Amino acid sequence: MSELIIVGAGLGAQSITLAGIEAIRRAEVVLYDRLIHPAICAQISCEALDVGKRPYDAHCRTQVQINALIIEQLQRGKRVVRLKGGDTSVFARTVEEVEAARSVGARVTLIPGVTSASSLVARVQGALTDRRSAAGVVFITGHTKVDNLETSYRWDALVNLGFTIVIYMGVRNMPVIRNQLLKHGMAATTPVLIGQSLETEQERIFSTTLDEVLSCIADRQISHPATIIIGEVAKLAEV
The missing domain is CATH 3.30.950.10 (Tetrapyrrole methylase, C-terminal domain)
Structure with missing residues (x-):
């Protein structure tokens, strides 16, 4: 069964949880935000896709496009990690991504970070x-x-x-x-x-x-x- 794991990466290299690091290491695809610390990105050993949004930049990926990419990867049967800066519960649009995963019957796990x-x-x-x-x-x-x-x-x-x-x-x-x-x-x-x-x-x-x-x-x-x-x-x- 495909799975979406939404991980709050915190802000720097030190504030991600051990559970978050473990999820990254077990991932088959990682969709990561713009501000993820390079030391955390260095833990990624699978396919990694930059989906970072830039404030007031009309040319970056939209949330609709990110949701579609999540669905696409899940339909391939992948274990997908959505790596977000900060915490998953604070202005992270997490609910929309959870809904996208549920729409294709995927299992969903949330791992909080430090806001x-x-x-x-x-x-x-x-x-x-x-x-x-x-x-x-x-x-x-x-x-x-x-x-x-x-x-x-x-x-x-x-x-x-x-x-x-x-x-x-x-x-x-x-x-x-x-x-x-x-x-x-x-x-x-x-x-x-x-x-x-x-x-x-x-x-x-x-x-x-x-x-x-x-x-x-x-x-x-x-x-x-x-x-x-x-x-x-x-x-x-x-x-």
Whole structure:
């Protein structure tokens, strides 16, 4: 029976799980993302296909094309590993790929990885929650399906929760995000932590405030891939 194993590879060479490495070594075909660390790719000894998507690049593979490729390989009876950066459960479009595999009767296994928000706070000796200031955490994306951030979220609810807010793929649309948070009552002095190219040689981490975040992004020339954390937990960051 054909099988799809979706593996979260984490960000660098150290944050993939042992189960993830074992799945790669047993694979017959690996479909890998753009940001997979070379040391992890070096573990691949079978057919490997680059299906990496690049933000705002209309010429890269679409998710529909990736799903079709998964189905094609599964119909060949292959054990397919879909190797994703970060974690399989956070903005990874995993459900669509699971549905594709199930449509042809394949067995499906998911192996979690380390998401960038966890990596970022670990690198500054912090946490996403703190019972003294943030009882919860919310993950949002700065690049939604309809690409209209002003109406994609209940910004008033996000602000009033008092939770840590983690933003993936948010650099380009940070002006909208910042303005909506301020408009709905978040303090301009709220701490912000930004991590770019985490767990790579190009890693950069910055500490700023909601009021100054746009200047920080512009002055430091921050671009994707970057993760942004907003909330009091960012105040404790050692940057």
